[in-house]
């Protein structure tokens with residue numbers, strides 16, 4: 001079982017009855033203070049929809065990916081590229097989205113591609129920095145697979161930066177985390193980086 005990815009964040013574990021309604025009133029207060037009047041909807045509807053969406057996205061989801069024992073033939077560098085994800089930035093609670101590229105050298109366990117995709121998306125359901133997400137994925141995969149080495153590269157567009165005009169649509173922030181032999185062994189690291197196509201890192205190979 002992958003631990004709750006929100007460890008360390010100051011989020012109450014137990015929701016009390018009426019808390020969601022309180023949150024909706026808070027959003028309505030926020031909109032009022034900002035003199036923001038959502039066009040085409042009632043403020044109450046906007047507040048209710050936002051709270052419901054965030055509440056669902058940030059709800060801890062137990063996740064236990066299926067693993068299989070890795071044999072000798074599996075002990076080579078494996079890379080899964082262009083895993084699409086959406087997360088929330090902890091600075092503004094606005095989406096950042098893009099692609100994660102995950103390489104690992106199994107140390108005891110292997111994982112199928114759909115399960116690895118689920119692992120990345122599990123960690124993405126959080127309010128966090130992109131650097132934190134990148135490290136969470138790397139350490140999670142290392143722990144799960146007892147991997148000899150893990151390399152994670154994440155490229156993403158941040159809507160908060162787009163709204164501030166600092167990041168144009170299409171511009172991406174790239175972060176990486178290398179653990180074990182992918183950090184310590186120059187040849188293994190070079191192999192990992194050579195497999196990562198720059199085009200795929202920046203666009204997920206979709207454009």
Ligand SMILES: [Zn+2]
Pocket residue numbers: 089090091092093094158160161
């Ligand atoms: Zn932000």
